Amino acid sequence: MSSEIDSATLLSRASQLIDLARKAGADAADAVVVRSRSQSVSVRLGKVEGTESSESDDFSLRVFVGNRVASVSANPGFDLTVLAERAVAMAKVSPEDPYACLADEANLARSHPDLDLFDPTEVSADQLREAALAMEEAALAVPGVSNSSGSGASAGMGGLVLVTSHGFEGSYMGSRFGRSVSVIAGEGTGMERDYDFDSRLYFADLDASEDIGRRAGERVVKRVNPRQVPTGRDLTVVFDPRVSRGFAGHIAGAINGASVARKSSFLRDKMGQQVLKSGLSITDDPLIVRGSASRPFDGEGVAGERLVMIEDGVLKHWFLSTSTGREIGMPTNGRGVRGGTTVTPGSTNLALEPGDISPEDLIRDVGNGFYVTEVIGQGVNMITGEYSRGATGFWIENGELTFAVSEVTIASNLKDMFMRVTPANDIDRTFGTAAPTIAIEGMTLAGL
Structure with missing residues (x-):
């Protein structure tokens, strides 16, 4: 793949932009190019619904004139001189910002470690289509699955090119491959929906399409015929890793x-x-x-x-x-x-570090409580810590997951929740935010 050649070209163009900004009167400047390439295929009920492909190299120039700063953006093909002069002119009439500046030179990265972020594997639209179809087929084959909301597969790359007026030049590229499927179980007003997915930097690391589809089907079938439960206080709520990643966020x-x-x-x-x-x-x-x-x-x-x-x-x-x-x-x-x-x-790669107990033992120790597999709504106030979100999942009775539960709300304050967390040992560090199954004591559940 030509990523290294392309990055060198973009570095040269960004360096030119910095030089022109200095000539136009900037005291300092940095130029960045955010690169992205992606393609995806979506299918539903065995038919292709959409195929998309996109490419972009988005240039941004930030200039400083004293304590005044301005930024401008452009697509490839712009006139470098005009862009630099426009940015400096904007900075001269901008209000002063005592905090805006380039990073101190002493803090700049002197070496760029190879983190093995780029997989040059070329994935065709046909391969993406086949993966999406295989996921959906596997999900629909699970007894009890009645319909599909769609399946998709994607492949792409992205990266950053950065040049500053005080001597920094650097670039890196990363690849990304993904697969996801969403299916429905039940009929009429009793329908339930669930999904599964995988996302990796390297194509070969992706879970098999058939496994993703089967997991999605098995998840949604378990959610059929949910019940409501009575309102209660001082309840222990267990968060599935999908939900606990949001909690870590x-x-x-x-x-x-x-x-x-x-x-x-x-x-x-x-x-x-x-x-x-x-x-x-x-x-x-x-x-x-x-x-x-x-x-x-x-x-x-x-x-x-x-x-x-x-x-x-x-x-x-x-x-x-x-x-x-x-x-x-x-x-x-x-x-x-x-x-x-x-x-x-x-x-960056954030992790709520795991504990020593297995998720099965964690649930067993709860006795009676609520296992959350999905939360709904934006009921989190980061100023006060108040937390209130719609939730679905499964009731925990005598240390075992029993019937499905929906249409309930869980509530507490994040200050209290942070002090009552017990993590299991099942952390999956695949994602940028990682967290294990967690149990949180003392929550309120609003139900019947």
Whole structure:
């Protein structure tokens, strides 16, 4: 594949843009190219519903004139000189921003480790179609599955090219392959829907289409004929790993430096204090080989390293970019994420580290409770920590999963939930946010 040649060309073009910005009057500048290539095929009931293909190289130039900053974006083919002059002119009339700046030169990545993120495997549209059809066929073959919501397969690549006026040049590419299927069981008003999927950097690592389809079918059949349960307090709720990954994402959001700077996180005053149950840790590592969210440098060219964000329950770090760090008086830790013309802090390969107990034993120890397989709605207030979401899953009775449950709401406050988490040992680090099955005591369930 020609990714290395293309990246060299884009690096040269970005470097030209930096030079022109300096000539136009910028004190400092950086140029970034976000590259993406993707194709996908979707099918339903054995017929192709759509085939899509896209390619883009999106250029962004950020310039600094004193404490004033401006950013502009363009597609390939633009006039470099015009773009640079326009950006500088915009910066000169922009309000001053005391925090906006390039990363300190001392923090820039001096080497770019090979994290094995790019798989050059070429996947044809026919292969994608066959994978999607095989998933759907396997799901529909599960007794009790009555219909399909569709199946799809995709392949793509993406990456970042970054050049700064203080000497940084770097690029990396990553590939991504995915498969997913959604099916229906039951009839009429009793229909239920569920799904399964897989997403990997390397094509050969994908789960077999037939396995994904079978799992989706088995999941949805178990959800047929759900019941409601009575409202109760002080209930132990067990989160399936699909749901606990979202819970870990709430933790990441609460310790994001941008939220701290805006005073929009309920943990904003908790640095150095216990915020999770003792014994629990949250890690973030951008340098995992073949990691789903790995990168050799961040969106500002800063080298990242593995951090224990929360250690033994105690908050140790915020996610920080350079400007966010300056705003709250701390140095960046290489968590800058490039989003078009802006840089904001974010996580990389985040993990709520596992415990020692198996998920089966965890459920057995609960006795009676609620096992959640899906949550619905946006009922999470990151300013106060209030948590209230619709949920479906299975009732736990005498330590065993029994009947399906739907149309209930689970509620608590994240401050309390963080202190009552018990993790199992079944973590799957395939995804950028990883978490095992978890049990959370003391929640409220609103049902009948």
